[in-house]
Amino acid sequence: MISRPHITPYEEMNLNKKEQVKLMFNNIAHRYDFMNRLLTFRIDTIWRKRAVKLVKPFSPKDILDVATGTGDFAVQLAKLKPTKVIGIDIADVMLELGRKKIEKKGLSGTVQFIEADSENLPFADNSFDVVSSAFGVRNFETLEKGLGEMHRVLRSGGHVLILEASNPENMPFKGLYKTYMCRICPAIGGLFSENKAYSYLNRSVSVFPTGKAFTDILTHVGFTEAAHYPQSMGVASIYLAKK
Numbered sequence: 704m705i706s707r708p709h710i711t712p713y714e715e716m717n718l719n720k721k722e723q724v725k726l727m728f729n730n731i732a733h734r735y736d737f738m739n740r741l742l743t744f745r746i747d748t749i750w751r752k753r754a755v756k757l758v759k760p761f762s763p764k765d766i767l768d769v770a771t772g773t774g775d776f777a778v779q780l781a782k783l784k785p786t787k788v789i790g791i792d793i794a795d796v797m798l799e800l801g802r803k804k805i806e807k808k809g810l811s812g813t814v815q816f817i818e819a820d821s822e823n824l825p826f827a828d829n830s831f832d833v834v835s836s837a838f839g840v841r842n843f844e845t846l847e848k849g850l851g852e853m854h855r856v857l858r859s860g861g862h863v864l865i866l867e868a869s870n871p872e873n874m875p876f877k878g879l880y881k882t883y884m885c886r887i888c889p890a891i892g893g894l895f896s897e898n899k900a901y902s903y904l905n906r907s908v909s910v911f912p913t914g915k916a917f918t919d920i921l922t923h924v925g926f927t928e929a930a931h932y933p934q935s936m937g938v939a940s941i942y943l944a945k946k
């Protein structure tokens with residue numbers, strides 16, 4: 704397993720990354736959707752739609768959305784008319800808000816949320832046609848363990864679909880992007896939510912593997928045909944791979 708910098712939300716706190724991540728997302732849950740729309744100028748909604756389009760040709764029946772949070776990716780995936788979408792997350796407050804969203808959208812018959820850990824999924828091997836995660840994998844305590852679990856529960860021939868924030872390499876306005884991530888996001892985060900959460904966002908994205916570095920990890924975990932689809936000049940990335 705490759706060792707990489709261990710980035711946690713609350714550096715001074717004596718809790719492991721998983722406990723800190725759960726605490727942070729529960730703390731910011733009520734502002735989470737609003738902050739996503741604000742900080743990405745609503746482009747996050749386009750990225751989720753584009754990602755879901757990639758698995759539409761496979762007409763998946765059983766879908767698992769890992770680190771589902773308040774369920775925005777699960778809602779998009781439900782538009783593929785699968786038999787079921789199960790969303791799992793460790794942050795119970797995020798899930799509670801997700802459940803209200805699902806009910807409001809009349810999706811309770813298709814989408815179901817369960818409190819569970821991506822690194823120890825409570826499902827049998829080969830259970831799903833698509834296993835997805837949007838902005839989730841960067842937060843795992845052990846990336847390879849979480850991806851390994853996603854591989855295990857996927858059926859042979861099924862697809863893993865990952866959307867994640869990434870580091871733009873050849874962006875003409877890289878300096879501006881850095882200022883936005885390092886200074887502006889945490890400042891806006893501090894105004895409306897929790898400053899530490901948005902400084903963690905910047906710190907965690909800056910060290911997270913992007914592009915080939917990430918598709919290599921997918922291959923190492925056992926996936927095949929790993930492909931990378933950079934979004935918005937590389938500030939986000941979609942990855943699709945097969946079991």
Ligand SMILES: C[S@@+](CC[C@H](N)C(=O)[O-])C[C@H]1O[C@@H](n2cnc3c(N)ncnc32)[C@H](O)[C@@H]1O
Pocket residue numbers: 721724725728769770771772773774775776791792793794797819820821822836837838839842843844
């Ligand atoms: C940035 S949010 C993404 C939420 C949602 N997927 C979206 O598209 O907005 C990251 C989520 O990952 C969850 N998470 C982090 N580590 C996890 C783990 N080990 N197991 C399950 N969920 C986890 C957090 O609780 C949080 O809700």
